[in-house]
Each structure stands twice: as structure tokens, then as C-alpha cells.
Amino acid sequence: MSNSIKLAILGLGTVGTGVINLINDNLNELKRRSGRDIIITEVGTRRQRDDIDPNIIQNSDLMATAASDNVDIVIEVIGGTTLAKDVIMHAIKNGKHVVTANKALLAEHGNEIFAFAEQHQVHVAYEAAVAGGIPIIKVMREALAANKVEWLAGIINGTGNFIMTEMRDKGRPFADVLSEAQELGYAEADPTFDVEGIDAAHKLALLASIAFGIPLQFDKVYCEGITGITLQDVNYAEELGYRIKHLGFAVRRDGQGNADNAGIELRVHPTLIPQDALLANVNGVKNAVLVNSHPLGQTLYCGDGAGAGATASAVMADVMDLVRVLGSKDNDDQSSGDQNSSDQNNTNQNNKGHHVPHLAFIPEQLSDTPILRAEQMTTGYYLRVHAYDSPGVLADITRILSDAGINIDAILQKPAHKAGEVPVIILTLPVVESQMNLAIEKIEKLDTITDKVVRIRLDELA
Amino acid sequence: MSNSIKLAILGLGTVGTGVINLINDNLNELKRRSGRDIIITEVGTRRQRDDIDPNIIQNSDLMATAASDNVDIVIEVIGGTTLAKDVIMHAIKNGKHVVTANKALLAEHGNEIFAFAEQHQVHVAYEAAVAGGIPIIKVMREALAANKVEWLAGIINGTGNFIMTEMRDKGRPFADVLSEAQELGYAEADPTFDVEGIDAAHKLALLASIAFGIPLQFDKVYCEGITGITLQDVNYAEELGYRIKHLGFAVRRDGQGNADNAGIELRVHPTLIPQDALLANVNGVKNAVLVNSHPLGQTLYCGDGAGAGATASAVMADVMDLVRVLGSKDNDDQSSGDQNSSDQNNTNQNNKGHHVPHLAFIPEQLSDTPILRAEQMTTGYYLRVHAYDSPGVLADITRILSDAGINIDAILQKPAHKAGEVPVIILTLPVVESQMNLAIEKIEKLDTITDKVVRIRLDELA
Numbered sequence: 001m002s003n004s005i006k007l008a009i010l011g012l013g014t015v016g017t018g019v020i021n022l023i024n025d026n027l028n029e030l031k032r033r034s035g036r037d038i039i040i041t042e043v044g045t046r047r048q049r050d051d052i053d054p055n056i057i058q059n060s061d062l063m064a065t066a067a068s069d070n071v072d073i074v075i076e077v078i079g080g081t082t083l084a085k086d087v088i089m090h091a092i093k094n095g096k097h098v099v100t101a102n103k104a105l106l107a108e109h110g111n112e113i114f115a116f117a118e119q120h121q122v123h124v125a126y127e128a129a130v131a132g133g134i135p136i137i138k139v140m141r142e143a144l145a146a147n148k149v150e151w152l153a154g155i156i157n158g159t160g161n162f163i164m165t166e167m168r169d170k171g172r173p174f175a176d177v178l179s180e181a182q183e184l185g186y187a188e189a190d191p192t193f194d195v196e197g198i199d200a201a202h203k204l205a206l207l208a209s210i211a212f213g214i215p216l217q218f219d220k221v222y223c224e225g226i227t228g229i230t231l232q233d234v235n236y237a238e239e240l241g242y243r244i245k246h247l248g249f250a251v252r253r254d255g256q257g258n259a260d261n262a263g264i265e266l267r268v269h270p271t272l273i274p275q276d277a278l279l280a281n282v283n284g285v286k287n288a289v290l291v292n293s294h295p296l297g298q299t300l301y302c303g304d305g306a307g308a309g310a311t312a313s314a315v316m317a318d319v320m321d322l323v324r325v326l327g328s329k330d331n332d333d334q335s336s337g338d339q340n341s342s343d344q345n346n347t348n349q350n351n352k353g354h355h356v357p358h359l360a361f362i363p364e365q366l367s368d369t370p371i372l373r374a375e376q377m378t379t380g381y382y383l384r385v386h387a388y389d390s391p392g393v394l395a396d397i398t399r400i401l402s403d404a405g406i407n408i409d410a411i412l413q414k415p416a417h418k419a420g421e422v423p424v425i426i427l428t429l430p431v432v433e434s435q436m437n438l439a440i441e442k443i444e445k446l447d448t449i450t451d452k453v454v455r456i457r458l459d460e461l462a
Numbered sequence: 463m464s465n466s467i468k469l470a471i472l473g474l475g476t477v478g479t480g481v482i483n484l485i486n487d488n489l490n491e492l493k494r495r496s497g498r499d500i501i502i503t504e505v506g507t508r509r510q511r512d513d514i515d516p517n518i519i520q521n522s523d524l525m526a527t528a529a530s531d532n533v534d535i536v537i538e539v540i541g542g543t544t545l546a547k548d549v550i551m552h553a554i555k556n557g558k559h560v561v562t563a564n565k566a567l568l569a570e571h572g573n574e575i576f577a578f579a580e581q582h583q584v585h586v587a588y589e590a591a592v593a594g595g596i597p598i599i600k601v602m603r604e605a606l607a608a609n610k611v612e613w614l615a616g617i618i619n620g621t622g623n624f625i626m627t628e629m630r631d632k633g634r635p636f637a638d639v640l641s642e643a644q645e646l647g648y649a650e651a652d653p654t655f656d657v658e659g660i661d662a663a664h665k666l667a668l669l670a671s672i673a674f675g676i677p678l679q680f681d682k683v684y685c686e687g688i689t690g691i692t693l694q695d696v697n698y699a700e701e702l703g704y705r706i707k708h709l710g711f712a713v714r715r716d717g718q719g720n721a722d723n724a725g726i727e728l729r730v731h732p733t734l735i736p737q738d739a740l741l742a743n744v745n746g747v748k749n750a751v752l753v754n755s756h757p758l759g760q761t762l763y764c765g766d767g768a769g770a771g772a773t774a775s776a777v778m779a780d781v782m783d784l785v786r787v788l789g790s791k792d793n794d795d796q797s798s799g800d801q802n803s804s805d806q807n808n809t810n811q812n813n814k815g816h817h818v819p820h821l822a823f824i825p826e827q828l829s830d831t832p833i834l835r836a837e838q839m840t841t842g843y844y845l846r847v848h849a850y851d852s853p854g855v856l857a858d859i860t861r862i863l864s865d866a867g868i869n870i871d872a873i874l875q876k877p878a879h880k881a882g883e884v885p886v887i888i889l890t891l892p893v894v895e896s897q898m899n900l901a902i903e904k905i906e907k908l909d910t911i912t913d914k915v916v917r918i919r920l921d922e923l924a
Contacts, residue, residue, distance in 0.1 A: 022608060022757055029610050032675055032827035033819070127605070133758040135605030142604075143589070143597030146484060146778030148491050213494055278740055278764060295484055295771030296595040300764040302740060309757030316608030324818065356786065357495070365494035 004037035005323050008071040010044035010062050010087055011078035012052075015101055015128070018308030019075060019315050020052070030316075034323045041070045044087070062087050067094040073322050075315055076100040085109055092120050097325065099318040101128035101311055107202035107218040110209075114358040123325060124358060125318035130203040131156055131287040133310030134303040135317060140210045140291070141360040147293035149211040151251040153271075153461060156203040158285035158305040159187045159194035160226055160246040164270075165283045168234050168243065174227065186285055196225035197246065197268040204248035207289070208266050211250055212369065213361030217266070220371040224269035233384060233456060236425050240410055242272035242382070243280040244456065252369075253378065261432065263370035265377045272382050272427075272458040278302075279461065290461065298461075325355075375434040380409070380458035383426040385443060386451040389416050393448040394424060400446075404439040406431045421450055427458060466499035467785050470533040470558075472506035472524050472549055473540035474514075477563055477590070480770030481537060481777050482514070492778075496785045503532045506549070528553040535784050537777055538562040547571055554582050559787065561780040563590035563773055569664035569680040572671075576820035585787060586820060587780035592665040593618055593749040595772030596765040597779060602672045602753070603822040609755035611673040613713040615733075615923060618665040620747035620767040621649045621656035622688055622708040626732075627745045630696050630705065636689065648747055658687035659708065659730040666710035669751070670728050673712055674831065675823030679728070682833040686731035695846060695918060698887045702872055704734035704844070705742040706918065714831075715840065723894065725832040727839045734844050734889075734920040740764075741923065752923065760923075787817070837896040842871070842920035845888040847905060848913040851878050855910040856886060862908075866901040868893045883912055889920060 009016045023030065023040060030038050043052065044062035052058060059065045066074050066087045074091040076098060078084045084105050091098050098117070100106065106113065106126055117124045127137045131154065140149075155161045159181055166177040178195065181187040193199045205218040226246045237244050248268045255262030273280050278300050282288040287305025292298050304310035359366060387393040394413065401408060412425040428436075440453045471478045485492065485502060492500050505514065506524035514520060521527045528536050528549040536553040538560060540546045546567050553560050560579070562568070568575065568591055579586045589599045593616065602611075617623045621643055628639040640657065643649040655661040667680040688708045699706050710730045717724030735742050740762050744750040749767025754760050766772035821828060849855040856875065863870060874887040890898075902915045 018757070025756065026608060026610050029675075030608060032823045032829075033607050035824045035827070134761060135601055138600065138605045139597055142783065143600045143779050144775070145495050145782040146488060146492060147775055148488050213491075276743070278743060281738070281740060281743055293775075294487065295480070296775035297766050297771060299596060299766075300762070302764075303761030304759050309759060313606070313609055313755075313758035317605050320607040321604065361494045362497045365497070367494075 004039050005319070005326060006039060006041040006070055006072045007075060007319065008042040008044065008065045008068060008073070009040060009075045009077065010065060011076065012043055012045045012049060013077065013079075014308045015077040015311045015315070016043070016075075018312035019077070021308070022312040022316055030320070034320060036323055038319065038323070042068055063090050066091040066096065071096060072326055073097045073099060073319055075319070076102060077315070081105045081108055085113070088113060088124070089116060092117050092122055092124070095120060095122060097122050097322045098124045099315050099322070100124065100126050101315060102126075103129040103199070103202040103206065107205040107216060110206070110216040115363070117358065118363060123322060123355060125322060126206070127318050128311045128314035130206050131289055131301075132303070132305040132307065133313045134287055134289065134301050134305065135314065136207065136289045136301050137210065138317070139301060140207065141356050144291065144293050144296065145360070147296050149252070149291060149293045151249065152207060152211055152289060152291045153279065153459065154204070154207065154248045154289035155245055155279065155282055155287050156248050156289065156305065157194055157197070157200040157246065158287055159191065160197070160200065161282070161287070162186050162285045163195070163226060164229070164244060164246055167229070167231060168238065171231060173231055174229060195227050197223045200246065200248045200268045204250060204266055204268055207248070208250035208264065210360035211291075212252060212264055213359065213366055214264065214369055215366050216359070217371055220266060222267040222269070222374045222377065226270050229270050229456070233382070233454065236384065236412065237272050237382065238275070240412060240425065240427060241275050242458065243275050244270050244272055245280060247271045247273070247459075249459070253372065261372065261376045261378075263372040263376070265372050267374075267377060270456050272456060273461055277461050375432075375437065377433050378430045379433070380430045380460065381428045381436055382456040382458050383428070383440075384454040385424045385426065385449065387422055387424060387446070387448045388450060389420050389422040390448050393422070393446070396446050396448065397424065397426070397443055400439050400442045401426070401428065404435050406435065406439055466501050467496075467781070467788060468501060468503040468532060468534045469537060469781065470504040470506065470527045470530060470535070471502060471537045471539065472527060473538065474505055474507045474511060475539065475541070476770045477539040477773045477777070478505070478537075480774035481539070483770070484774040484778055492782070496782055498785055500781065500785070504530055524549050525552050528558065529556040533558060534788060535559045535561060535781055537781070538564060539777070543567045543570055547575070550575060550586070551578060554579050554584055554586070557582060557584060559584050559784045560586045561590075561777050561784070562586065562588050563777060564588075565591040565661070565664040565668065569667040569678060572668070572678040577825070579820065580825060585784060585817060587784060588668070589780050590773045590776035592668050593751055593763075594765070594767040594769065595775045596749055596751065596763050596767065597776065598669065598751045598763050599672065600779070601763060602669065603818050606753065606755050606758065607822070609758050611714070611753060611755045613711065614669060614673055614751060614753045615741065615921065616666070616669065616710045616751035617707055617741065617744055617749050618710050618751065618767065619656055619659070619662040619708065620749055621653065622659070622662065623744070623749070624648050624747045625657070625688060626691070626706060626708055629691070629693060630700065633693060635693055636691060657689055659685045662708065662710045662730045666712060666728055666730055669710070670712035670726065672822035673753070674714060674726055675821065675828055676726065676831055677828050678821070679833055682728060684729040684731070684836045684839065688732050691732050691918070695844070695916065698846065698874065699734050699844065700737070702874060702887065702889060703737050704920065705737050706732050706734055707742060709733045709735070709921075711921070715834065723834065723838050723840075725834045725838070727834050729836075729839060732918050734918060735923055739923050837894075837899065839895050840892045841895070842892045842922065843890045843898055844918040844920050845890065845902075846916040847886045847888065847911065849884055849886060849908070849910045850912060851882050851884040852910050855884075855908070858908050858910065859886065859888070859905055862901050862904045863888070863890065866897050868897065868901055
């Protein structure tokens, strides 16, 4: 079996089991495509399972499996950022290539992990970490490799998209839909990571690095969840031709003459986008990423962002890439045993030559382009202002916006829904947040204003 | 400059010029990603151009450029199937990697060209040949490499999609929109390749091969154009919740118990698809491919299918892949000069190990799964039947369908638009075409039927 590729799976939850099932189902396709036998030799699992092929070693010592001589590629699907990190670092140190679906780990410790992998001349592949089965990592790292990415916008959390879809389609309030999502298994018992946008921020940090060639900077992602979105705003948005989606944005800004505002925006927030945009019609738990790059223009990638099948598909796509890196059977042995960073090791040298850099750009070419602070970011806005229905209130509001250099794109004044109180909806063209903050402060000081101004960002995706 | 990658561009039309512009615009991105200088050393052009960098050799002898010692990768963007084939075969023979956007050439002669490339241990990359800037070739060959593709459906001709979009959006007849498409440069003076589906059939042949691991079989693609689509049918389809798109389908069929009908359907035709499908909302000249694979499920890829920027993006993505195949500067010389198929040539051997097979599956694993004939294909149908408004006509039609085992999904009977003549619209569930042919023959023999039955295929994309 010297021609076979030996996999270890660490963690036998939904994804690990999905990988086993994929290999069983598609054994013939895998062999027809790769020319190799791809076999699972070992699994790392705390509990012995009796539904696993008896030829597969079950090892409760995950560190031992990560370093096993019987393994070429280690698949980490444990999750979390502690044990998962330990086993990955141990695998790297022992010359194993690693495949992981762990977005939190990479977003938070990826710079260190990738540097360690470079040092040991192995690859850490992570297609499954972002947008599940959508091959957005490969697309960004390889297919768009000749482009300059201008911006990307993505529905990269299925739970959040399910909630926003149900709210709009069925007029159900947030809390109600969240409960259902939890019952369906889309959302965790503690839904914070999903509804507060942290999961999306992890993924956005990864996407932004490979888009712009910057180090991973999860801590600088501006992050706003969907817990504050009401049906009222969902409906007003629809009335004005927009749809509210929870999106992650990574945008390159030249500062438009103001060097202080030149840099990269990394932000996750609810966003009004045009109803007829394809992205606005990606519904339920689906994910999608829209990339605008030069000279290609806009391309969209859509599919299942989670689930055993989709994630296993991404994990095994990485394995199929690594099969080529592992080369033909004649040098099958190079990846087993201790790593060898010596220049005399010709096979490793070739691996290096063929390597797509972990963050798409070669490490010494990663740039220190600043990540902009929230107040430096430029977006359009949806504003909902509540005012007493007195003459001149609209004039006051529009004057404040105009004085702040904020251009109004649309206004919707609804009939009073409480005695004498009028909701006014205003859509603005893009404006730097600090200016909008000042304008809203002034609006809220008007005597005629009855409540805090509600604001949601808006993007035409143009 | 031993570290540089030397490109030749054969043909300086829209695409060739687009490649030059991309390299100028994104020089820094290309270097940051690849770590190499990517330079155009030579262009093959019949007419000398004075707007080209004087460091680039302009050669009117394209065969000489294809074999030049000064070139690592030959980019063929001449088009056509005669000279283009000659220069590609010559480049291969001289050990050059080739990048081409030539769908017609590959669909018709790809089996021969790829075999020749395997023999000479070089790669022929063709991302730009299908769906322009959408990286569908990389996605199918690499990102979905662990999946079993069940079917794919694609809008793979922008001109056709522009025409269908305008007919629906603006209620304009086919001929009128075609004229505009020609004025806008979307359609050729002779629009046959676009509107008769031949261009789409070329691309479908390529997609089907890498989806299923079968040799290229362009001659077996069933091909129906959009010239017969009327506004009447566009509007009836909308009324029933469908939209007519010109699609290419590649579908794996198990024959459902009838081994004679097991095989692969390759077909290009107008198709009713549900209005709310994302594919139905891909408008204008955009392309999109929807792939259904196991275990991933449906993924959609959308973007510009033509134009200088999109095509150059795809061409240069192939170049960036080949840069890795060409390896580090230490073995930079391997691809220059005559090919060397000797096993002693270690670098070539490694190239071979790292090679994604041209048709995604290793050549000896391509299968001879039969391509089904039109009458063996299974699709739903939209039928427009014109009948005298006499009692019992609907009963006669539905009885014929029912006797043929054809299930009706919806019926729309419109008020008579000519004196006494009633259009009846019938949507059916999927049925083998031969059965539908027999049923339509019987319907057309009814005394009450006033005209040929109009039929358009229908797919739920489920």
C-alpha cells in the first residue's frame, strides 16, 4: 500500500463522521481523480466507537495520532482553540500536513500556526473554515490570484441568514425565529457566536487576509450582531426596495484624499442591500460571498455554509490538493516520520516550490496596511427617526444632515402610529461614520425627537 | 532574471490586450502572490503594434514564438481551430506549458491535445474557455474533487442570456433584442454560434468531461437554440412562476431500472426554471453554473462570462498555477527548450506528480459511460397547445398524456385570443422524451387541435 495516502481524523463529531462517510461513498471518484488510494488509518477520539471500520485504529491519545508514523495528513475537526491548537502544532512539528475546519483557531492563532508550518515546510489547509462547502478559500487564493481585490461582502453565518430570512418571509420576530433555529440545530444553545457576529468575524478575518495580503487581525474586526433588528425595520427596508442581510465586509479604501482614512475596513453588521441583488436572494442557511476585484469585476459564490456533507467536501478538497503535494508513490515516504527541514531533502524543497502561500501572498510580502477604526469607515445608512408630528421637523433633520455633508438618497415618512408621533425613514449615500455620529447626536438633541435614532448600514454592492 | 516567468501571448485581440493590461495593472499583486517576476517576453501578432512595450519582441511568425527559448508559458488567444491548433501542438512539442481560452478548439480536439500534452509532460490550462472569469474549471477540477457530480446546469452564453433577459424584462421580441446585442458587440455579425447554442455546447462538453470523467464528446451534445422562443411563451412561463433561460445541462442518469436509459445527458436548450431560483435571477450578459454534487449539494458560481478583464483574469489564474508547477528559480530552466520525457528528469517527474489531470480524472480512468440520445433524455415539459374551444378538448389532451404515463403538474387555460381558439398551457413532470414525442404526435392528430404543439423543457433544479 505504498501508493496510499494515510489520513488521521481527530474528532469524530458531525464533521469527522461526515468525512468518513464521504470517503466511503466516493472512494471510486477519489481514486479515479487522484490515482491514489485514500485511506483513514487512524482516528483520534475520546470514546471508542463500534460503528467504525475495525481496520481503523481508534486512539484516545490525540497527540499520539497527530504524530503517528502511520499518517500523512492530519484532519483536525475537534473545534475549540486549546486542544485543537496543541494537536495541530504537534502534527506540524512532526512533519504532517494538516487540514482543519477551525475558523476560530485560525482567526485567533493563524499567524503563529502558519509561520510554524512554513518553518516545518508543511501545509495547513483550511477550506472548510469559511463558508463550509463553498470553495471560497481556493477561489480567493488561486482563482483570483491575478486580481486586485477591491472589496468582498459575504453571508458567512448560516444561522444569522436563516433568522433574517424567516423574519422577512414570515413576519416573525427575532426571538421567535431564534428559538426555532435552536430546535432545528442551526443555532447553539448559546447562540452568541452566531447572532452577535463573532463567528462571521472569524471568517471575515480569514477572507480579508487572503484578499489583501495582510496578517490575520481578528481583534480589529468591527462586529455588530442582529439581535437589535426589528420587524419594523425589515418591512421599511422592503418598502424602499432593500433587504436586510447580516454581512461581513472587507473593503480597501484609498481615503479619498484623506490619508488618515486610507486602509482596510473589516466589519460585520446588518446591512440593507438592494432587493434584486443575487446576494439579497440567498436565503435560509445558505452562505454566499460576493467578491469585487480588478479586472474581473463581481463574482458570486453560493452554497451550503455548514453541515456534515458540505464541510466534509471542503476538508477532502484540501486532502486532494495535498495528495498532489505529497507527490507520486516514489516519494511517498517523505511526509512520514519527523520533519526534515534540511535543504538536502529534495522532495520537501519541491513541495515548497509548489506551495500556495497560506495567506495567498508570500509571507514576506504581507502588508501592514492599517485596519480602519469604526469611526473611519464609510457606508450608507438607513435611519429611523421618531419625532412629534410638528411642522418643520423634517426640515430640521434634513438641514442637520445637509450641514454635515450627508447626502439623502430617499425619505419615507409614514403616518403617525402613536398619537402625534411620526417615524421618518431616511436612506443616505455613503458617509464616514464619525460624521454620521455627529449628525445623529444633533438630531437626537432636537426637541421634536422622541426616541434614539435607529441606524442600520446600507450598501448598494455597486 | 532567472527568477522570472516568461510569457508569450499569441494573438493581440481583445483578450491578448486584456492580458497585457492586467499584468501592467497588477504587477505588484502578481509578485506579492507568486514571489516571481511575471513578464511578457514575446507576442505573436500578424501586425506590428506601436503601443506595445518595446522590450517585448513582436513576432509575426507565431510558430517561432510558440517554440521560443525565451518563453516558459504560451498563451493562445488567437481563436479558431486551425492556426490555434497548430501553434498549441507546436508549443507542447517544444516543452511549453500552454494557456488557452479556446473552447471550440478544446471541445473539438481536446482529447488529442491533452494526450499530446501528457506525452510531453506539459500542462494545457483552459480556465478562460468556459464561463469567462468564473473559475468553474478550477472549482470542478479541484474544489469539488471529493464529490460525485450528479448534474450541472449553466448559463454559459452571455449573448443568449442577454437576449432572454431583455425579452422578459422589456417585452421585446427576439429579433429586436438580437439586433441590439449585435450593436453592443455582445453578438457576432453571424450570431449562429450564440443563438443556436453551439458556443454553449462547446463549453458544456468541457464541463461534462471534468464533472463525470468522460472523454470530450462535443458531437454528442443535443443542442437547441433560442431562435424559436416567443414573447408569448416567456409571459406564460412567468405567469406560472417560471422563467425561460438558455441552459446547458450535464446529467448523470441511472436509467431508473431501464439500463438502456442509463448514461449521461448532454443538452443545451431553452428551459423553464423556477422564478425564485438564483439561476433565474442571473441577468444580462452574466454567466452562472449551478452544480449538484454529493455530498456537497448545490453550489452556484456567477460572474462575467466574457470581456477582456474577465477573460484575462482566468488566463492569468492559469499562469499563476503554472508558476507553481514551474517551481522555484533553481529549476527554472526545466521548461525551456525541448521537452525531455526521460525518467531521469527529476523536475519533470515532480511536475507530473503535482499535476491536476487535464480532464480532472487521470486519463486511464476516463469512463465510457454512454451519452444518451435525445429521445432517451428525461425532462419536464412546458406544452402550448392550440385548440378549438370545444367541449372535451382538455379531456382529450389530458387523457393522451395520462395514457402515456405523463404526469401533469399545472394547467393554464387562457381565454380565446382568436375566434374560438384557446391556448392551453400544460406543465408536466419529468418524462422520457420518446414518450413525450408519442403523446404529442397523438395530440396533434386530434381534430380540435389547430396548430403544432409548442414544447419547451422544464427543470425544477431540485
